[in-house]
Amino acid sequence: MDINLTPILTSWPFLLKALGMTIFVSVMSTALGFVIGTLVGALRTYGGRMTNVVLGFYVDSMRAIPLLVILVWTFFAFPLLIGASINAVTAGIAGLGLHLGAYVSETIRAGLTSVRRNQMQAGLALGMSRFQAIRTIILPQAIIRMLPALGSLFVIAIKDSAIASVIAVPELLRQTQIVAGKTFRPFELYTAAMLAYFILCYPVARGVDRLYRRLSHLGSS
Amino acid sequence: MTAAPILVFENVVKRYGALTALAGVSLTLHRGEVVCLIGPSGSGKSTLLRCANALDPLDQGRISFDGHEVRSSETSVRLVRQRMGMVFQNFELFPHLTVLRNVTIGPTTVLKLGQAEADARARKLLAKVGLADKETSHPSALSGGQQQRVAIARALAMEPALMLFDEPTSALDPETIGEVLSVMKTLADEGMTMLVVTHEMDFARRVANRVAVFDKGRVIEEGTPQEIFTAPKVPRTRDFLSHLGWHGESK
Numbered sequence A: 001m002d003i004n005l006t007p008i009l010t011s012w013p014f015l016l017k018a019l020g021m022t023i024f025v026s027v028m029s030t031a032l033g034f035v036i037g038t039l040v041g042a043l044r045t046y047g048g049r050m051t052n053v054v055l056g057f058y059v060d061s062m063r064a065i066p067l068l069v070i071l072v073w074t075f076f077a078f079p080l081l082i083g084a085s086i087n088a089v090t091a092g093i094a095g096l097g098l099h100l101g102a103y104v105s106e107t108i109r110a111g112l113t114s115v116r117r118n119q120m121q122a123g124l125a126l127g128m129s130r131f132q133a134i135r136t137i138i139l140p141q142a143i144i145r146m147l148p149a150l151g152s153l154f155v156i157a158i159k160d161s162a163i164a165s166v167i168a169v170p171e172l173l174r175q176t177q178i179v180a181g182k183t184f185r186p187f188e189l190y191t192a193a194m195l196a197y198f199i200l201c202y203p204v205a206r207g208v209d210r211l212y213r214r215l216s217h218l219g220s221s
Numbered sequence B: 001m002t003a004a005p006i007l008v009f010e011n012v013v014k015r016y017g018a019l020t021a022l023a024g025v026s027l028t029l030h031r032g033e034v035v036c037l038i039g040p041s042g043s044g045k046s047t048l049l050r051c052a053n054a055l056d057p058l059d060q061g062r063i064s065f066d067g068h069e070v071r072s073s074e075t076s077v078r079l080v081r082q083r084m085g086m087v088f089q090n091f092e093l094f095p096h097l098t099v100l101r102n103v104t105i106g107p108t109t110v111l112k113l114g115q116a117e118a119d120a121r122a123r124k125l126l127a128k129v130g131l132a133d134k135e136t137s138h139p140s141a142l143s144g145g146q147q148q149r150v151a152i153a154r155a156l157a158m159e160p161a162l163m164l165f166d167e168p169t170s171a172l173d174p175e176t177i178g179e180v181l182s183v184m185k186t187l188a189d190e191g192m193t194m195l196v197v198t199h200e201m202d203f204a205r206r207v208a209n210r211v212a213v214f215d216k217g218r219v220i221e222e223g224t225p226q227e228i229f230t231a232p233k234v235p236r237t238r239d240f241l242s243h244l245g246w247h248g249e250s251k
Helices: A006-046 A049-064 A067-082 A088-114 A117-125 A130-145 A147-167 A172-183 A186-219 B045-052 B074-082 B099-109 B115-128 B144-156 B174-189 B201-207 B225-230 B235-243
Strands: B005-016 B019-030 B034-038 B060-065 B084-087 B162-166 B194-197 B210-215 B218-223
Touching: A006 A049, A006 A088, A006 A130, A006 A147, A006 A172, A006 A186, A049 A088, A067 A088, A067 A147, A088 A130, A088 A147, A117 A130, A117 B084, A130 A147, A130 A186, A130 B099, A147 A172, A147 A186, A172 A186, B005 B045, B019 B045, B019 B060, B019 B218, B034 B045, B034 B201, B045 B060, B045 B162, B045 B194, B074 B084, B084 B144, B099 B115, B099 B144, B115 B144, B144 B162, B144 B174, B174 B194, B174 B201, B201 B225, B210 B225, B210 B235, B218 B225, B218 B235
Parallel strands: B034 B194, B034 B210, B084 B162, B162 B194
Antiparallel strands: B005 B019, B005 B060, B210 B218
């Protein structure tokens, strides 16, 4: 098999822009997923029974439906429901974020529950409201404890952004497919894409691990 | 004691399921007074403290603090807690915060004090408990005695009218108990009103104005340390003290 790197050399600005889109979609959907997940996790831990049931339904739905189906539905079906079109990037970020949020919420919930009950009492004894105690005392410890799991979810979010290629988000995999189709060099292009994902995700995984080793002592009450 | 009552328990009853932790306790704490609660484990001493600042709700009876009833409504309880410092057996410092931030978090979060003002207040208190050089450390880097002194500073940072101590030395190594007790002694000497659950009979004898002996959810005897330790009237008190190796000698 002969290797021809010319297509990569000539289309690299196009692919670099696609990589930028992958990073943008990953970061935005992670941010959305972490905000949703933190809120849902906290509300399920400290809220009433009804809140728990309603939000539990959201979490279980997201875990029961394939991500691919959620993305396709968000982009092709949801606009028909609301009678307005949404662009692929917005749909992609929303679908990925909502899906991720369910997993983040379960992780946060486990973290919050693991913090000793007396930590909350110590906060209340200072005159804090429950909300203040959760925000300043319980949640920071929960996040530190759950750093390895949350880091894995971040890496998964980067990798899952590739699924958004099916709704034509111009991210790395989608644009690589286009170049591969035009140049008939699938081996070189898909290998390059695979390496790009690895180079992107590997340092994130290592970095979170190192961060956790430096911070873990701050999370053990 | 002529000072005004600050904390009054009237016939307080607290049950946990089938277990009656407090079976009708009445006790009055006056301003500037140090009252020690002693008695066997599980006799309800700690429960009384937790009821005082409404960390546990009452089943019956009434607690009033500074003339106002301590009820379980969120806002009134928060106001009461701000003026009642609490020190826990296991310190309960916040592990993710430095020593300085542990002390400032109450004032900045609850009293909305500015960070600079809170820092100044905290540094003064850390100096007072002998830990001025530890402000940038995290709790995990401190000994038990040091952690408990930070916890005392944290409670004092709210400038409370009353301090509750829940077995503050029970989780400590013997060699660090003294440093915590001496901080508490200093507080008492400065006129702080204190309600102290303790197994340190020597501290109770030397520092308390009054001692209340608990057994099975009741106060079985109450009096000056002199009365309790040298001439206990109730046989159960004598049993309890002799189990601790205390034989009523006076000094």
